[in-house]
Amino acid sequence: MCGATIARMPELPEVERVRRSLAERVVGRRVERVMLRRADIVEGDRSPAALLAGRVITGIERHGKQMAIVTDTGRCICVHLGMTGSLCYEPATRGEKGEGKKHVHVVWTLDAGDRFEFRDPRRFGGVWTFPDRDTLVRDRWSLLGRDALAIEAGELHAALGDSRRPIKAALLDQAVVAGLGNIYVDELLFTCGVHPLTPARRVSAAVVEAMTRAMRALLARSIEAGGTTLRDYVDANGQAGGFQSQHQVYGRRGEGCRVCGIALRSRVLAGRMTVWCPTCQPGGRKR
Numbered sequence: 001m002c003g004a005t006i007a008r009m010p011e012l013p014e015v016e017r018v019r020r021s022l023a024e025r026v027v028g029r030r031v032e033r034v035m036l037r038r039a040d041i042v043e044g045d046r047s048p049a050a051l052l053a054g055r056v057i058t059g060i061e062r063h064g065k066q067m068a069i070v071t072d073t074g075r076c077i078c079v080h081l082g083m084t085g086s087l088c089y090e091p092a093t094r095g096e097k098g099e100g101k102k103h104v105h106v107v108w109t110l111d112a113g114d115r116f117e118f119r120d121p122r123r124f125g126g127v128w129t130f131p132d133r134d135t136l137v138r139d140r141w142s143l144l145g146r147d148a149l150a151i152e153a154g155e156l157h158a159a160l161g162d163s164r165r166p167i168k169a170a171l172l173d174q175a176v177v178a179g180l181g182n183i184y185v186d187e188l189l190f191t192c193g194v195h196p197l198t199p200a201r202r203v204s205a206a207v208v209e210a211m212t213r214a215m216r217a218l219l220a221r222s223i224e225a226g227g228t229t230l231r232d233y234v235d236a237n238g239q240a241g242g243f244q245s246q247h248q249v250y251g252r253r254g255e256g257c258r259v260c261g262i263a264l265r266s267r268v269l270a271g272r273m274t275v276w277c278p279t280c281q282p283g284g285r286k287r
Helices: 012-026 133-139 153-160 167-172 182-192 205-224
Strands: 031-036 057-063 066-071 076-080 086-090 104-110 115-119 126-130 265-269 272-276
Touching (some): 012 205, 167 182, 167 272, 182 272
Antiparallel strands (some): 066 076, 076 126, 086 115
């Protein structure tokens, strides 16, 4: 059973793991039928054809925290997991009974009777339908910054611009860089020795270059570990992540820094609990 009720929005590594695990199961397969159980979860055309009925899935893409399921005719859907959403693969042998079925809003049945399901208990996520990928990019993905795994240092430095807001808030902005959330921003800033209150415009080009390299490495390590499971996040196959054991600061406020031993500090910043080491990440507004 694939259940993914989580207390935070899945970030790039978790969404990438869902993408990969689902793609292994469904790419190349035909969608025989679609059952829409809750219409308001879908934006755009809600017909079975718009929801990919009769189409062959040719790929699953990701930009930031969003996924796109693309078909042989070009028609596609975009899926945003929100806070509690999940895409879960269910083999035909499992049947349709199981815990949490009242939260299944869309069911795609494939050839041989296997299916995948969009579940979202709190309904902060959703599904968007598009006639083609170009329309998806124009209407949704063009509003986002470059993907965190693809952005170059110069692009990130330019996106930060002359902003006075704290670097933590800037990196959480999906229009600056797509895919980062509270966990990986805290971990990234610790890795780079940057205080979360540092004004974005005071972060030098050299530091941004180092940050870009560290960001790719951090996200790659988390993807390899299956992402972060804090409560019950799992991928499309029901596999939990293991990266939480590698967190240096996130979720560890008041505990000793694993590098210097000093107690980690915390405060709410940009609406998120932020944790940092006062020794390893000195400075702040004057950095």
